[in-house]
Amino acid sequence: MLGHPSSVLAPALFAVVEKMKLSGRKLLEGYLVGLEVMARLGRIFGAQAYEKSWHPTAIFGAIGACASASYLLRLSYEQTLNAIGIAASEASGIKKNFGSMTKPLHAGSAARKGIWAALMAQRGLTADSQALDGTFGFLEMFNGEAYSKQALHDRGKPLEILESGLIFKQYPCCGGLHSLLDNVIHLKRKEGIKPQEVAEIECRVHPHRIAYLDRPQVREGLDAKFSIQYCVATALLHGKVGLNHFSTESVARPETQALMKKIRITPGNDLGSFGSEVIVRYSDGRQFSATLREARGSPNFPLSEAELLRKFVDCATLIMSSSRAEKAGEALMGLDREDNVENILKLLVSD
Amino acid sequence: MLGHPSSVLAPALFAVVEKMKLSGRKLLEGYLVGLEVMARLGRIFGAQAYEKSWHPTAIFGAIGACASASYLLRLSYEQTLNAIGIAASEASGIKKNFGSMTKPLHAGSAARKGIWAALMAQRGLTADSQALDGTFGFLEMFNGEAYSKQALHDRGKPLEILESGLIFKQYPCCGGLHSLLDNVIHLKRKEGIKPQEVAEIECRVHPHRIAYLDRPQVREGLDAKFSIQYCVATALLHGKVGLNHFSTESVARPETQALMKKIRITPGNDLGSFGSEVIVRYSDGRQFSATLREARGSPNFPLSEAELLRKFVDCATLIMSSSRAEKAGEALMGLDREDNVENILKLLVSD
Numbered sequence: 001m002l003g004h005p006s007s008v009l010a011p012a013l014f015a016v017v018e019k020m021k022l023s024g025r026k027l028l029e030g031y032l033v034g035l036e037v038m039a040r041l042g043r044i045f046g047a048q049a050y051e052k053s054w055h056p057t058a059i060f061g062a063i064g065a066c067a068s069a070s071y072l073l074r075l076s077y078e079q080t081l082n083a084i085g086i087a088a089s090e091a092s093g094i095k096k097n098f099g100s101m102t103k104p105l106h107a108g109s110a111a112r113k114g115i116w117a118a119l120m121a122q123r124g125l126t127a128d129s130q131a132l133d134g135t136f137g138f139l140e141m142f143n144g145e146a147y148s149k150q151a152l153h154d155r156g157k158p159l160e161i162l163e164s165g166l167i168f169k170q171y172p173c174c175g176g177l178h179s180l181l182d183n184v185i186h187l188k189r190k191e192g193i194k195p196q197e198v199a200e201i202e203c204r205v206h207p208h209r210i211a212y213l214d215r216p217q218v219r220e221g222l223d224a225k226f227s228i229q230y231c232v233a234t235a236l237l238h239g240k241v242g243l244n245h246f247s248t249e250s251v252a253r254p255e256t257q258a259l260m261k262k263i264r265i266t267p268g269n270d271l272g273s274f275g276s277e278v279i280v281r282y283s284d285g286r287q288f289s290a291t292l293r294e295a296r297g298s299p300n301f302p303l304s305e306a307e308l309l310r311k312f313v314d315c316a317t318l319i320m321s322s323s324r325a326e327k328a329g330e331a332l333m334g335l336d337r338e339d340n341v342e343n344i345l346k347l348l349v350s351d
Numbered sequence: 352m353l354g355h356p357s358s359v360l361a362p363a364l365f366a367v368v369e370k371m372k373l374s375g376r377k378l379l380e381g382y383l384v385g386l387e388v389m390a391r392l393g394r395i396f397g398a399q400a401y402e403k404s405w406h407p408t409a410i411f412g413a414i415g416a417c418a419s420a421s422y423l424l425r426l427s428y429e430q431t432l433n434a435i436g437i438a439a440s441e442a443s444g445i446k447k448n449f450g451s452m453t454k455p456l457h458a459g460s461a462a463r464k465g466i467w468a469a470l471m472a473q474r475g476l477t478a479d480s481q482a483l484d485g486t487f488g489f490l491e492m493f494n495g496e497a498y499s500k501q502a503l504h505d506r507g508k509p510l511e512i513l514e515s516g517l518i519f520k521q522y523p524c525c526g527g528l529h530s531l532l533d534n535v536i537h538l539k540r541k542e543g544i545k546p547q548e549v550a551e552i553e554c555r556v557h558p559h560r561i562a563y564l565d566r567p568q569v570r571e572g573l574d575a576k577f578s579i580q581y582c583v584a585t586a587l588l589h590g591k592v593g594l595n596h597f598s599t600e601s602v603a604r605p606e607t608q609a610l611m612k613k614i615r616i617t618p619g620n621d622l623g624s625f626g627s628e629v630i631v632r633y634s635d636g637r638q639f640s641a642t643l644r645e646a647r648g649s650p651n652f653p654l655s656e657a658e659l660l661r662k663f664v665d666c667a668t669l670i671m672s673s674s675r676a677e678k679a680g681e682a683l684m685g686l687d688r689e690d691n692v693e694n695i696l697k698l699l700v701s702d
Contacts, residue, residue, distance in 0.1 A: 054492060055440075058440070082451075085447075085448060085451065085453060086448075086453050086456070088445055088447070088448070089406075089409070089443060089444050089445050089448050089453050089456070089457060089460070090443055090460065091443055092440060092441055092442055092443035093440050094439055094440050094482065094487055094488060094489060094492050095487035095492075096436075096439070096479045096481075096482050096485060096486070096487040096488040096489070096492075097436060097437075097439070097440050097478050097479045097482055098479075098487075099479070100433075100436065100477045100478045100479050101476050101477045101478070102436060102437050102440050102476065102477065102478040102479070105437070105440070105471075105476065106440060109440070109441065120456075125452050125453065125456065126451045126452045126453065127448050127451045127452070127453040128447045128448045128449075128450070128451050128453070130447075131445065131447050131448055131453075134447065135447070136445055136446035136447040136449075137445060137447040138445060138447070141405060141445050141446075141447075
């Protein structure tokens with residue numbers, strides 16, 4: 001599915017698990033419940049949902065977080081139906097707000113709404129027991145008549161986590177430019193590329209990606225996360241792209257801005273939807289290139305535990321010391337063996 | 352406009368005013384701001400919004416409550432744009448949930464979301480500054496391409512409260528059956544009709560109303576509020592229709608159920624959209640009738656202050672003594688002269 005299930009499910013689950021003093025294993029069970037619900041909704045809506053419709057993370061997230069919370073709160077079958085129905089009336093999130101702080105807020109709002117709906121149902125609040133489908137239901141209201149009635153009734157399919165798996169993002173920016181960054185960092189390491197000798201960096205990506213990722217000018221971090229120019233220049237300068245690169249100060253750096261001007265984006269229909277080729281040309285005529293059909297982090301091309309931990313530490317050090325971030329990251333890696341998630345949560349509070 | 356602006360604005364305004372210790376006059380100013388915003392959205396969406404679209408009270412209410420809260424919180428112009436943008440991503444409420452507790456919950460949710468959006472914007476959260484219109488904006492997402500671009504730009508029109516005014520509902524049930532109840536209560540008082548002598552009660556209403564108000568069987572209060580049969584029988588038996596008539600016990604009363612069977616609903620295209628005629632036929636051949644083109648409570652046909660107060664007391668006595676309800680009602684009638692609304696709110700807490 002397209003969407004970011006974990007951005008909604010993780011905060012929702014940690015909140016419920018903390019309140020109920022549950023184990024890490026329970027949290028992971030709750031995650032699976034919410035993930036499968038979100039993935040099923042994604043299948044029912046179909047791929048066009050992302051292009052034409054509401055923010056999928058937001059609207060599927062409210063239902064998914066509600067399913068996770070209903071599971072952990074041990075709601076009865078009837079209560080769960082009511083909870084889903086309440087969440088169906090809470091779900092929202094317009095794409096017009098992309099590019100503002102309200103876009104990431106959608107994920108947090110969806111988590112809050114999902115838990116709230118489950119708590120309301122637990123207290124006896126009722127909703128339509130079939131709020132998702134039919135006239136004026138969730139599916140029709142959020143996706144017109146276009147949703148797949150077949151996928152709606154596809155029970156007993158293999159779990160989505162087994163069939164499709166999860167994609168982990170190595171860089172805290174748009175997934176559509178991840179394979180470019182893999183290529184650039186690979187070239188920098190392998191060839192020892194010096195940014196000052198570079199005359200041009202040609203980035204070949206699918207035209208679908210160019211439509212929203214060709215951003216030669218960026219003014220703040222939220223823009224920069226969707227800019228091939230900014231992210232590729234950053235990767236070539238620093239050999240990595242971390243959360244601290246999306247601050248206003250980082251965006252303003254002259255050396256980054258100068259390198260951004262050397263980047264040329266060209267259409268690459270032969271590379272698949274999320275593939276890319278990077279060609280670095282030196283002033284003296286030498287050139288280096290690298291190609292990928294998909295970014296690292298997918299089930300076919302997984303990141304190592306050490307790489308995942310490194311990304312966590314990179315993000316977490318914005319609010320805590322690196323020693324503490326490492327400790328918290330290690331604890332999270334052992335989530336499935338932790339009897340009381342509160343122990344981990346204590347490590348996740350900012351310094 | 353179609354919708355129930357006060358059901359969203361009143362709780363939102365009382366909450367903000369209590370927190371900020373504001374006067375009744377400020378509350379009324381905030382009410383006007385929210386009401387005009389909701390009414391303008393109603394005009395932009397057009398009348399078809401109610402028939403085909405989302406629950407208008409819920410979606411317009413979130414924006415209206417946000418406008419009211421932004422006004423009372425004295426947000427800057429820029430903060431107010433952000434607040435409205437956040438509320439545009441929070442607004443929701445599917446009609447599939449009509450008939451369940453989630454339907455009235457929509458009003459409370461909209462109030463909460465509106466205030467929340469204003470508070471987020473006050474703390475610096477950003478949203479698209481033109482979140483209402485354009486591609487993927489509020490209007491397009493909630494109403495497709497059907498909204499009126501002309502009404503969108505109709506600034507400087509007379510205030511809706513002056514042009515259309517407010518309709519007050521005398522009975523705590525669907526507005527579509529109010530003129531019927533006025534007729535029945537009028538006949539009962541004027542003719543002294545005895546339910547046991549009645550052979551048939553013919554209710555003539557517009558076919559649009561029949562579609563959702565012809566409910567010969569009701570099982571609980573939420574159904575009963577949309578049942579011509581139940582409400583007309585209750586009005587004829589008791590000479591009034593109050594909130595206590597929508598309890599499960601009241602719905603189950605044998606004398607009401609027996610009278611409901613004598614009610615016949617026929618289409619009355621000649622009576623206007625919300626008009627009605629009631630014809631009561633006795634077994635001995637006598638008959639009595641009454642006709643109205645609109646229910647009492649509209650600006651053309653206003654209720655007296657005493658009648659409004661009586662409705663308030665009838666509703667409030669579900670949670671407080673009648674002496675206290677009368678005191679609270681009198682205090683609310685003097686809202687415009689109250690320096691600190693907290694004094695009134697203290698009277699509104701249940702016994």
